[in-house]
Amino acid sequence: DQQVKQNSPSLSVQEGRISILNCDYTNSMFDYFLWYKKYPAEGPTFLISISSIKDKNEDGRFTVFLNKSAKHLSLHIVPSQPGDSAVYFCAASAYHNDMRFGAGTRLTVKP
């Protein structure tokens, strides 16, 4: 069951511009959302998270927005850098249960 969906398998942006990665979910019980970044041959690296009691969380160049009514969250990276090129996974969990992941979006930032 695909409770977390990332509908864009890839995204390409120019260095310095904004990258927007999107994620949709179907389970209204999810109360915690995370973004992970994954480089080849490495495990996913935690990037940023947001609780369902918030609608925005910011950490440096990374901001996550949560729209509970639309069951949608997005990750904004600004300005984008070539080192940001990686696969980004959206994940969600409900009441301290297991995390569900999306299929990932491959971001390419061109110099």
Place this chain on the structure above:
Amino acid sequence: DAGVTQSPTHLIKTRGQQVTLRCSPKSGHDTVSWYQQALGQGPQFIFQYYEEEERQRGNFPDRFSGHQFPNYSSELNVNALLLGDSALYLCASSLAIGGGETQYFGPGTRLLVL
């Protein structure tokens, strides 16, 4: 601060064999979760261990079993390997109970079943 470590990094097995993968959690963490990541997909939850007991389990058959030791390290065992078990196996550790707390991943063990 030691992060999550996994061994081995790569493994090749044949159908029907058994395999054991190992994980040491991040220093200070007491909960270990295992995930299977097939090519082109996101990680799929296998199970989670806390206080040496399996607390949660995903939709995986009984061929997948695990163990957590008193030092919080963990093993994933897969019996009667199938070709479809070929994947990257990820271990993640966290502090406190269950998900909702941020999980930190190891580099993974890539298993190839021939």
